[in-house]
Amino acid sequence: xxxxxxxxxxxxxxxxxxxxxxxxxxxxxxxxxxxxxxxxxxxxxxxxxxxxxxxxxxxxxxxxxxxxxxxxxxxxxxxxxxxxxxxxxxxxxxxxxxxxxxxxxxxxxxxxxxxxxxxxxxxxxxxxxxxxxxxxxxxxxxxxxxxxxxxxxxxxxxxxxxxxxxxxxxxxxxxxxxxxxxxxxxxxxxxxxxxxxxxxxxxxxxxxxxxxxxxx
Numbered sequence: 725x726x727x728x729x730x731x732x733x734x735x736x737x738x739x740x741x742x743x744x745x746x747x748x749x750x751x752x753x754x755x756x757x758x759x760x761x762x763x764x765x766x767x768x769x770x771x772x773x774x775x776x777x778x779x780x781x782x783x784x785x786x787x788x789x790x791x792x793x794x795x796x797x798x799x800x801x802x803x804x805x806x807x808x809x810x811x812x813x814x815x816x817x818x819x820x821x822x823x824x825x826x827x828x829x830x831x832x833x834x835x836x837x838x839x840x841x842x843x844x845x846x847x848x849x850x851x852x853x854x855x856x857x858x859x860x861x862x863x864x865x866x867x868x869x870x871x872x873x874x875x876x877x878x879x880x881x882x883x884x885x886x887x888x889x890x891x892x893x894x895x896x897x898x899x900x901x902x903x904x905x906x907x908x909x910x911x912x913x914x915x916x917x918x919x920x921x922x923x924x925x926x927x928x929x930x931x932x933x934x935x936x937x938x939x940x
Contacts, residue, residue: 769819776808782825797897806841856900864899883929
């Protein structure tokens with residue numbers, strides 16, 4: 725429930741511009757308010773009915789899993805994205821903060837203001853669903869890394885640096901593969917000069933950066 729306000733009104737005759745001297749009354753209305761919330765890295769976001777969140781800063785991943793316990797990552801969401809259990813029919817469904825995250829509550833009455841963000845949410849899920857079913861995991865990982873470069877890339881004098889640190893297991897969860905396979909593919913890409921490492925981050929070299937551009 726929002727904050728209550730009393731609004732004074734005069735009754736008037738329909739289809740005229742004249743206000744008559746009928747008794748004056750008051751109407752109680754409620755203005756929905758938004759709240760900013762902060763969650764720490766590795767915290768799980770709670771489910772909330774009739775609300776979604778807009779991410780102001782930080783990165784969240786959404787998760788489900790199969791009956792045998794295999795983790796499936798259904799999305800990576802960052803600043804400007806909207807998230808929430810109301811945007812999916814997946815059960816179980818969890819949202820894990822990969823970094824410290826600041827969120828703004830968006831009540832159902834305001835969802836119409838976020839149509840573009842909701843469409844992008846759907847497009848991202850469809851893209852990740854497609855690559856998770858790609859049989860050639862080398863190609864699936866290349867597509868994923870291209871998207872990560874676009875979505876989370878930072879300019880570097882040698883190319884584009886993925887600012888988001890994901891473990892090989894987290895990358896594997898996104899493409900429906902194993903940690904061992906992802907490690908092997910990344911090593912192969914490093915050998916042929918497509919990527920290099922900068923600390924714990926991946927750097928896409930300038931000579932190959934254009935080949936990795938992927939935009940949803």
